[in-house]
Amino acid sequence: MSLEGVAEHCYNITQSYLDLANQTSIVDETKEAIKLTRDYLLKDIFKRWDPFSGQISFSYNGGKDCQVLLIVYLSCLWEFFKESIRISQFSLKFQKFPLEYLPTVYIDQAETFQTLEDFIELTKNRYFLSLYESPRNQTSMPQAFRNYLDLNENTEAIVIGIRHTDPYGEKLKCIERTDSNWPDFIRLQPLLHWKLANVWSLLLYSGEELCGLYEYGFTSIGGVNTTRPNPFLKKGPGEDNGEAITNHFSWEISNAYGKAQEDSSVPVTRVSDADLDIIQKTDDSAYYPGWFLIEDSKERAGRS
Template sequence: MALNGLASIAERCYKITQSYLEIKEPPTAIIAETQDAIKLTKKYLLQEIFDRWSPLGREISLSYNGGKDCQVLLLIYLACLHEYCSQNMPGQPLPVKRLNAVFIDQAETFTTLEQFVEETKERYSLSLYESERGTNKNISMAQAFDKYLTDNPETKAIVVGIRHTDPFAQHLKPIQRTDDGWPDFLRLQPILHWKLAQVWSFLLYSGEPICGIYSVGFTSLGDISHTLPNSHLRISNSPSLRFQWEIEHSFSGDQTVHCSALCGDDVHLQNHEYLPGWYLVDDTLERCGRNKR
């Protein structure tokens, strides 16, 4: 039986995840810690989230903006979708073709990031709702989600790739309602416990394409006019690569980091001063490229 696009990428993500979990005698502490982080995220998804909201219906949506954190979460979500289907409907074709996803960003983003989102929404079979960006800054993120929920009233819960080390995220829980002032829905946050190094370790091992903006010294992708390369990645600071093993043994087998091409005005970001984003592993320095407004 030929697999539909979603079934086939879900199976690939399952193989990537399994293969990472099966790295024997992990060569670095980061890999061992990332294996534990993946196991906990899988537990949240398979035992707590998919039990309450079927991943095959329209109740769950994924917040996806092409950044590294939500990509890691998407890979593990797809792996769990494959596992869920193998357990609950073995041998049957997947009844959905695309996953509901939403990209709300009031900021003006990098053309390269927008292009990457376009490419990856096909790669990962997402049915992606995109808010109007750049031009409509008078609408808050909460209001934009309100509109999304009006247009998609079946949505009960949205999966978010936020981590405890993100601003104001220290006390968040894996499953919780939105705050006052936000439309009422459940936030599903299964990678809260992930550290920056763990995100890079798994993403680089996966061999999946990643957004090209990371290749030129960025570590956190915000509003284009307030995001700069991270000064801690200046070559003169000699940051070292912690993920040699992951790149050499990557699932894709070609020992390469696949970054999307810089496009539009972003071509000018190419430089010889900064190392790529994955040379930074200190969570406290991750947002050093974000300027205060």
């Protein structure tokens, strides 16, 4: 595989998702969300910043939001490449994909779950990321980005997987400059309009491996000392919190892209023993997987 190969694979995933007919209202809504993100990237962002020249970097921390955005971003990169050579006299097989690795930045700020660290390492290889990792805990987020920009002077814009329902996300726009207390760059935020259900739907349909913590009831992953499984997903007495806990994505899971036959398992990475100890030390209850939760307002209930 190569970046070109995985970009084409991501294109095939999103295209196949967009071609789905007569599924759930979540699928219909997610298709609209994908189309808008695709328009932002292809019709606006890639016209202003060349994704093949190092002007754009991708901020990545292994979370579900940046993973789903990465899939759509790579899909668009493939489409942009195909479009750019459409008028060429040579056919696709004689054209070289202009990037070998995707410029990516990860700020290793809080104490991170080992499982997430492992997932970042795995996906760095899976998606051909040229991953800058800031030294752990050494500095503030703005300073860490400043250090990254000092080392990567071509970078003008950074893709961020923030959504309107995230803290401080409500009023953001797809393209905007950083605030004055941050190093100067353009924030590219083409996932803002996605709901939690849209993220799970495409991610589970993609058949791509997810970070194993999500299977243990995590719905958003912060630091080791500040994140626990989401209390709204706890099994057992009082589990319903007023509503039945159900899996809204059985169809996506059973019909995931590239699956040979119906199979109800979700590909996830192994949770490290150390993380299992941490999770079970304070609470040994069982939890439904993170994708059983679709209410945006409850997504961060496991984070303090």
